Amino acid sequence: MKNVLIVGIGTGNPEHLTIQAINALNCADVLFIPTKGEAKAQLADIRRDIVSRYVTRPQSRVVEFAIPVRQTAERSYHQSVDQWHAAIARAYERLLLEELLDGEVGAFLVWGDPMLYDSTIRIIERVRALETVTFDYSVIPGITSIQALAASHRIPLNLVGKPVEITTGRRLAESFPEKTETAVVMLDGEQAFMAIDPEARIYWGAYLGTAQEIVISGRLGDVRDDILRTRADARARHGWIMDIYLLQKGRDFEE
Numbered sequence: 001m002k003n004v005l006i007v008g009i010g011t012g013n014p015e016h017l018t019i020q021a022i023n024a025l026n027c028a029d030v031l032f033i034p035t036k037g038e039a040k041a042q043l044a045d046i047r048r049d050i051v052s053r054y055v056t057r058p059q060s061r062v063v064e065f066a067i068p069v070r071q072t073a074e075r076s077y078h079q080s081v082d083q084w085h086a087a088i089a090r091a092y093e094r095l096l097l098e099e100l101l102d103g104e105v106g107a108f109l110v111w112g113d114p115m116l117y118d119s120t121i122r123i124i125e126r127v128r129a130l131e132t133v134t135f136d137y138s139v140i141p142g143i144t145s146i147q148a149l150a151a152s153h154r155i156p157l158n159l160v161g162k163p164v165e166i167t168t169g170r171r172l173a174e175s176f177p178e179k180t181e182t183a184v185v186m187l188d189g190e191q192a193f194m195a196i197d198p199e200a201r202i203y204w205g206a207y208l209g210t211a212q213e214i215v216i217s218g219r220l221g222d223v224r225d226d227i228l229r230t231r232a233d234a235r236a237r238h239g240w241i242m243d244i245y246l247l248q249k250g251r252d253f254e255e
């Protein structure tokens, strides 16, 4: 039987790795590192750095593989993601068939935590459903970008006794502020905060955990233009950006 470890590696700071994650990487015979093209080369570099810092097992091998690009033309969002996952599942299937021997352990280094806006677990389940390669797998948690954001701003995530919604830029308008007083927004390519009530508070962060980390917070109406400008400049300078923010209305102990 082959074994797969899906290891959360945190969001850019190599010190985000838990001892459990370091031990898992040191159990692996093969360390799978995804590459996402020139623009996101830094993300593969961070994974290489993690391997060279923590992996002490001389016989382990690193295998880099290209993540297929998501096609968006002439299909709905759901079709596009479904087809993309199918293509990644085929790539994983090939890795498990060709790069991992029977009885060996392979580790996928997953950004942040594998349960949060990441499809490695569901894609690994798709590979199992293909029934072309027999394997078992386990998941090792990691520090998420939500934790990194809250820590950098020194804030608790929720208001006392209140819920939090985690959503995407595309869906923000459906929930905040009518349905929830605290929303965490990820994967926002359209800067959805620009359309939100300027009285809300925002805690924004980009490249959290990395040397380029930027954080801005304040009354949305006061800081939103600054965030927009800072984001565009940083994106142009680095060629890529990952940002996340928390929006809040209301206060602790307010009903």
Ligand SMILES: C[S@@+](CC[C@H](N)C(=O)[O-])C[C@H]1O[C@@H](n2cnc3c(N)ncnc32)[C@H](O)[C@@H]1O
Pocket: 011, 012, 111, 112, 113, 114, 115, 116, 117, 118, 143, 144, 145, 146, 185, 186, 187, 188, 205, 206, 207, 208, 209, 210, 242, 243, 244
């Ligand atoms: C595909 S999701 C992966 C989330 C990841 N699994 C986690 O646990 O945070 C990518 C989104 O996570 C957020 N993100 C991940 N890493 C980040 C970082 N270092 N700084 C800011 N946002 C980050 C951004 O909203 C980005 O669009």
